[in-house]
Amino acid sequence: xxxxxxxxxxxxxxxxxxxxxxxxxxxxxxxxxxxxxxxxxxxxxxxxxxxxxxxxxxxxxxxxxxxxxxxxxxxxxxxxxxxxxxxxxxxxxxxxxxxxxxxxxxxxxxxxxxxxxxxxxxxxxxxxxxxxxxxxxxxxxxxxxxxxxxxxxxxxxxxxxxxxxxxxxxxxxxxxxxxxxxxxxxxxxxxxxxxxxxxxxxxxxxxxxxxxxxxxxxxxxxxxxxxxxxxxxxxxxxxxxxxxxxxxxxxxxxxxxxxxxxxxxxxxxxxxxxxxxxxxxxxxxxxxxxxxxxxx
Amino acid sequence: xxxxxxxxxxxxxxxxxxxxxxxxxxxxxxxxxxxxxxxxxxxxxxxxxxxxxxxxxxxxxxxxxxxxxxxxxxxxxxxxxxxxxxxxxxxxxxxxxxxxxxxxxxxxxxxxxxxxxxxxxxxxxxxxxxxxxxxxxxxxxxxxxxxxxxxxxxxxxxxxxxxxxxxxxxxxxxxxxxxxxxxxxxxxxxxxxxxxxxxxxxxxxxxxxxxxxxxxxxxxxxxxxxxxxxxxxxxxxxxxxxxxxxxxxxxxxxxxxxxxxxxxxxxxxxxxxxxxxxxxxxxxxxxxxxxxxxx
Numbered sequence: 007x008x009x010x011x012x013x014x015x016x017x018x019x020x021x022x023x024x025x026x027x028x029x030x031x032x033x034x035x036x037x038x039x040x041x042x043x044x045x046x047x048x049x050x051x052x053x054x055x056x057x058x059x060x061x062x063x064x065x066x067x068x069x070x071x072x073x074x075x076x077x078x079x080x081x082x083x084x085x086x087x088x089x090x091x092x093x094x095x096x097x098x099x100x101x102x103x104x105x106x107x108x109x110x111x112x113x114x115x116x117x118x119x120x121x122x123x124x125x126x127x128x129x130x131x132x133x134x135x136x137x138x139x140x141x142x143x144x145x146x147x148x149x150x151x152x153x154x155x156x157x158x159x160x161x162x163x164x165x166x167x168x169x170x171x172x173x174x175x176x177x178x179x180x181x182x183x184x185x186x187x188x189x190x191x192x193x194x195x196x197x198x199x200x201x202x203x204x205x206x207x208x209x210x211x212x213x214x215x216x217x218x219x220x221x222x223x224x225x226x227x228x229x230x231x232x233x234x235x236x237x238x239x240x241x242x243x244x245x246x247x248x249x250x251x252x253x254x255x256x257x258x259x260x261x262x263x264x265x266x267x268x269x270x271x272x273x274x275x276x277x278x279x280x281x282x283x284x285x286x287x288x289x290x291x292x293x294x295x296x297x298x299x300x301x302x
Numbered sequence: 303x304x305x306x307x308x309x310x311x312x313x314x315x316x317x318x319x320x321x322x323x324x325x326x327x328x329x330x331x332x333x334x335x336x337x338x339x340x341x342x343x344x345x346x347x348x349x350x351x352x353x354x355x356x357x358x359x360x361x362x363x364x365x366x367x368x369x370x371x372x373x374x375x376x377x378x379x380x381x382x383x384x385x386x387x388x389x390x391x392x393x394x395x396x397x398x399x400x401x402x403x404x405x406x407x408x409x410x411x412x413x414x415x416x417x418x419x420x421x422x423x424x425x426x427x428x429x430x431x432x433x434x435x436x437x438x439x440x441x442x443x444x445x446x447x448x449x450x451x452x453x454x455x456x457x458x459x460x461x462x463x464x465x466x467x468x469x470x471x472x473x474x475x476x477x478x479x480x481x482x483x484x485x486x487x488x489x490x491x492x493x494x495x496x497x498x499x500x501x502x503x504x505x506x507x508x509x510x511x512x513x514x515x516x517x518x519x520x521x522x523x524x525x526x527x528x529x530x531x532x533x534x535x536x537x538x539x540x541x542x543x544x545x546x547x548x549x550x551x552x553x554x555x556x557x558x559x560x561x562x563x564x565x566x567x568x569x570x571x572x573x574x575x576x577x578x579x580x581x582x583x584x585x586x587x588x589x590x591x592x593x594x595x596x597x
Contacts, residue, residue: 029397036391037408040467043423044411050426061436063427116320123313131317133584134324140520140580141332142527144552144569148562149334150327152347172327175320204312233416235531240557250418254535257422266426277419284414285407291414292406292475 051075051271058266074267078275082268084247084255091272094252098232098279100163101248105170106227112171113178113223114216118208120179121186122194132183139176143236154241161243169241170231177230178223185219186212222294225287229280249276332573339566347562356567366568369546372458376547377526379462380469384522385515387466388473393503395474396481406478410471417468421535424464425451454544457537461529461545464536469525473518480514481507520583527576548572 046063051074053067080090087093120128150169151160159165189212197207238248247255253276257269284291342352360366391409395402412420427433430449438446450456484507492502508515530549537545548568555565 029394029399032390032394033399033405036394037405040408040412040471043420043427043467046427047423058432061432061440063433063437112319115316119313119316125313125317127321128317131320131324134328135320136584137577137580138324138328140524140584141576142549142569142572144549144565145335145573146327146331147552147569148338148556148566149331152334153326153331172323175323179320204316229414233418235416235418235534236553240553250416250531253422254418257425258535258538266432269422270426273419273422277415280414280416281411284411288403288407292410292479295472295475296479 047270047274051078051267051274053267055263055265055267074265075271075275077265078256078268078271082256082265082272084252085259091249091252091256091275094247094249095275097242097246097252098249101166101170101238101242101246102228102231104167105174105231106224108167109171109174109178109227110220110223113175114182114213114220115208116175116179117182117184118186118212119204120183121189122191122207122212123204132179135176135179138173139180143173147240151240160241161245163242163246166237166242166246166248169237170234173237174227174230177226181219181223181226182216185216189215221287221290225283225290226294228283232279335566335573336570338562339570341563343563343566345560345562356563357571360564360567360571363564365543365546366548366551368543369548369551372545372547373526373529375458376462376465376529377523379459380465380526381519381522383462383466384469384473385518387470388518389477389508391470391474392477392481395478406474409474412468413471415468417529417531418535420464420468421532424460424467425536428460451537452541454541457541457545461532461536465525465529465532468532469522472521476514476518476521477511480511484510516583520580523579527572 049064049067050058052070052072054069054071054073057067057069078090079092081088082090084091084094119125120132150172154160154165154168159168193211194207197211202211232248233250234248235250235254238246238251242248242251253272256272257264337349338347339356340352340354341348341350342355395405395409399405428435428448428451430436430452435446435448438448450460488506489502492499492506528549529547530553533539533545533547533550539546539550549572552565552569552572555561555568
């Protein structure tokens with residue numbers, strides 16, 4: 007008897023109150039709401055059409071098949087061509103890589119120049135750029151089409167890269183300008199005293215310090231450009247349609263019976279790249295939102 | 303130190319691409335668009351001057367009026383829905399819960415995806431013949447009806463629901479950052495005074511978070527004006543013209559209906575509206591009281 011005590015043994019159980027249960031209930035129901043479309047996408051994509059026609063959206067497939075995925079990737083029809091969504095996938099990559107590199111390089115240089123050198127007209131330049139982030143794209147489109155066709159870039163890969171650079175610039179400039187505004191001006195002044203010029207300070211001092219913001223910029227631009235639909239549709243040309251445009255063509259311009267399983271497989275394939283970026287980058291993604299939004 | 307003009311030459315060269323983009327791609331295109339909106343241009347630019355004819359025609363076009371109404375309905379539902387839902391998510395996540403990062407990841411992932419993907423998923427989920435409606439009927443509720451997607455008077459709300467699904471996580475992320483910045487002493491003080499938690503949130507926390515609410519609202523409002531892909535993927539503007547939006551109106555009249563004059567008039571109206579709404583906010587955010595470098 008002497009070994010027993012009145013004190014509970016082991017870790018103290020966490021308090022379970024109705025309020026706690028309510029908190030978790032709300033979170034779990036919300037999580038279900040967010041996950042349900044993803045779940046529906048996944049199971050629809052591995053069901054044969056015979057099962058889909060029964061109309062049981064949430065039921066697990068009785069005879070799972072990967073055929074819809076193969077069809078979506080290799081021979082689903084987008085309008086007249088039947089080469090699958092892989093064409094769009096490759097196009098998206100060909101658009102993505104140069105657009106990301108050029109827009110970030112430009113944004114970094116401009117942000118640096120605006121932050122530390124403050125040349126004449128800097129405020130005006132920044133104000134217009136900033137405005138560009140909020141103005142509906144529709145107001146730019148027609149003249150831009152005319153300008154690009156005058157220089158022979160309309161409906162071409164370089165053309166769409168230029169467009170992504172133009173409209174990526176506000177956010178990229180804002181991002182780098184804010185980041186450099188947080189770097190002590192004395193560091194810059196010291197580099198000036200040591201005789202560093204514009205480019206020397208940029209490449210040898212500022213750029214090596216910029217790794218975090220470059221990561222954020224890459225995340226923002228990769229997801230943003232990959233998810234673009236409007237610019238790809240208007241400026242890339244039929245040969246270079248990005249994956250989002252091809253996907254919409256697969257799903258919304260088909261004739262005859264709609265193959266929902268193929269459509270959903272194609273949809274998941276299109277969402278895959280940004281989702282991978284999102285899940286791998288984790289907190290960096292959130293940081294990107296904060297950097298682009300919260301700070302002025 | 304080098305004389306000022308030399309250092310500013312290097313900086314100006316670096317800024318040259320930005321100047322070109324600002325002058326040609328932003329200011330130039332805006333001016334050009336506005337100019338064309340006063341002309342009778344159909345496909346190729348003609349530079350006659352017909353006054354406000356295109357604007358008169360625009361506001362006599364039923365499709366444009368419906369587009370404007372839809373933008374208002376969608377915008378109100380989408381912004382209010384995202385703010386409330388996102389705020390609730392942030393507050394509940396902030397209750398020292400287990401698996402916080404799992405919940406956070408789940409709530410934000412739709413925001414990483416394209417509006418096209420979101421639109422197509424919800425189109426499939428909510429289609430009346432094989433989607434949720436039929437599934438619930440198969441479960442035994444024969445009378446269950448949820449056919450908003452094919453109803454002209456309801457489809458715009460489906461677009462709002464899909465939008466809320468996609469963007470609530472963004473509001474949550476912004477507000478959660480704000481909640482984490484609140485001094486814990488505030489909670490202790492509220493406890494001492496015996497103020498119920500919900501009142502603390504409503505009367506103290508929400509006002510403290512108002513800058514974050516403003517930021518979130520501006521981001522959401524920008525998305526509202528730009529909404530195009532979501533409509534294309536989800537309804538294509540239908541049934542009929544019941545879910546048309548201004549952005550889609552402009553694209554259609556520019557590239558499919560070959561009526562550039564009318565389209566540019568429409569985009570000018572969009573532009574001026576955004577400018578009027580935005581100007582005071584931008585000014586206060588970035589230029590008022592700006593001292594030295596940075597804001």
